[in-house]
Amino acid sequence: MYPSVIEEYLRPGSVSEALAAIARYDEGEAMFLAGGQSAMQAMKSRMLRPQCVVDLQDVAELRGIARDDGALRIGAMTRYVDIASETTLDGAFGALRDAAAHVGDRQVRNRGTIGGSVCWNYVASCMPAVVLGLGGTLELAAADGSTRRLEADDFFLGPLETARREDEILLAVSWPAPAARSGSAYKKWGLVRDALPVVGVCVTVTLGSDGNCTQARVALSGLAGGCQRAPAGEDLLRGCNGDADAIERAMAAIADSVETHSDMSADADYRRQLIRSIGGEVAATAFARARGG
Ligand SMILES: Cc1cc2nc3c(=O)[nH]c(=O)nc-3n(C[C@H](O)[C@H](O)[C@H](O)COP(=O)(O)OP(=O)(O)OC[C@H]3O[C@@H](n4cnc5c(N)ncnc54)[C@H](O)[C@@H]3O)c2cc1C
Numbered sequence: 455m456y457p458s459v460i461e462e463y464l465r466p467g468s469v470s471e472a473l474a475a476i477a478r479y480d481e482g483e484a485m486f487l488a489g490g491q492s493a494m495q496a497m498k499s500r501m502l503r504p505q506c507v508v509d510l511q512d513v514a515e516l517r518g519i520a521r522d523d524g525a526l527r528i529g530a531m532t533r534y535v536d537i538a539s540e541t542t543l544d545g546a547f548g549a550l551r552d553a554a555a556h557v558g559d560r561q562v563r564n565r566g567t568i569g570g571s572v573c574w575n576y577v578a579s580c581m582p583a584v585v586l587g588l589g590g591t592l593e594l595a596a597a598d599g600s601t602r603r604l605e606a607d608d609f610f611l612g613p614l615e616t617a618r619r620e621d622e623i624l625l626a627v628s629w630p631a632p633a634a635r636s637g638s639a640y641k642k643w644g645l646v647r648d649a650l651p652v653v654g655v656c657v658t659v660t661l662g663s664d665g666n667c668t669q670a671r672v673a674l675s676g677l678a679g680g681c682q683r684a685p686a687g688e689d690l691l692r693g694c695n696g697d698a699d700a701i702e703r704a705m706a707a708i709a710d711s712v713e714t715h716s717d718m719s720a721d722a723d724y725r726r727q728l729i730r731s732i733g734g735e736v737a738a739t740a741f742a743r744a745r746g747g
C-alpha cells in the first residue's frame with residue numbers, strides 16, 4: 455500500500471528547527487521520522503496519516519555515544535549498528551550491545567535508531583525492555599524551550615504508548631556512572647534469530663563486596679502488555695550470589711507472575727518456559743559481567 459498524501463517533507467539540520475517544524479502543525483498532523491523501520495510500515499498501512507514528516511536524519515546533535523567518567527549518553531538518532539559496535543558498552547551496559555547486535559536484519563540495524571525504538575514502544579521491541587531493565591533516563595525537549603527528564607519506569611506506559619507528548623522530541627537516553635560490580639545482559643528468542651522477539655529478557659545486577667546481589671532489575675519484551683519490569687524475580691535475585699538454583703527460582707517466580715499470551719508465534723506456556731530458560735542464561739551472564747567476567 456502507499457501512504458496517504460504527505461503534504462510537506464522537511465529535513466531540519468538542528469533540534470530547534472525540528473521542534474519549530476512540528477509546532478506549526480496541530481496534534482497528530484506532523485511526525486518525526488528517524489530510521490523509518492516502524493514509521494514507514496505504519497504510514498504505508500495508513501495506521502499513521504501525517505500531513506507533514508519531519509525527517510531527523512540530518513540532525514547531527516542527536517547522534518552519538520558519549521562516555522563521561524563512566525556515565526553514558528546515547529543520542530536518539532544513534533543507530534543499532536553503532537551501538538552494537540561500541541566496545542565500551544560492556545559490563546553494566548552489556549545489554550545494550552546484546553540487543554543492538556540482533557535487532558532485525560543488517561538493513562534494519564543500519565537504519566533503525568534507539569530513539570525510534572523507544573518512542574514507538576512496540577510490544578515485541580528489544581530496546582524498550584533494555585532501557586527499562588537498565589533504568590535509563592529519557593531526555594525530552596519541546597518547542598517552547600522546556601526540557602524534561604523521565605525515568606524509564608515513567609516513560610513506557612503500554613504497547614505503542616509512552617509519556618512523550620507529540621510536540622516533544624527525544625534527545626537522548628542516559629545513565630549515570632554505574633555502581634562498581636554491575637553487569638547486565640539481554641537475550642531474546644524469536645522464530646527467526648535476528649527478528650522481533652517472542653520473548654526477550656534483560657537483567658541488570660549490582661553485587662556487594664561479598665559477591666551477593668544488592669540491586670536487580672529485570673525487564674521483559676514480547677508480552678502483550680508491552681515491556682515490563684518483573685519485580686517477583688528482582689526480589690529473589692537481591693541477596694543471592696547468582697548460583698544456578700537462586701536464578702532458577704527467580705525466573706520461575708517471574709514466569710508464574712507475569713501475564714503471558716498465546717498467538718501464532720507461541721502459546722502462553724511456551725512463553726513462560728522461554729522466560730525461565732532465556733532468563734536463566736541472561737541472569738548468569740549479568741552476574742558474570744558484574745564479577746568482571
Ligand atoms: C524487518 C524488521 C525486523 C525488525 N526486528 C526487530 C527486532 O528484532 N527487535 C526490535 O527491537 N525491533 C525490530 N524491528 C523494529 C525496529 O527496531 C525499528 O527500527 C524501531 O522500532 C524504530 O526505529 P526507527 O529509528 O526506524 O524509528 P521510526 O520508525 O522512524 O520512528 C518510530 C516512531 O518514533 C518516533 N520518533 C523517532 N525518533 C524520535 C525522536 N527523536 N523524538 C520523538 N519521536 C521520535 C517517530 O515519530 C515514530 O512515531 C524490526 C523492524 C523491521 C522492519
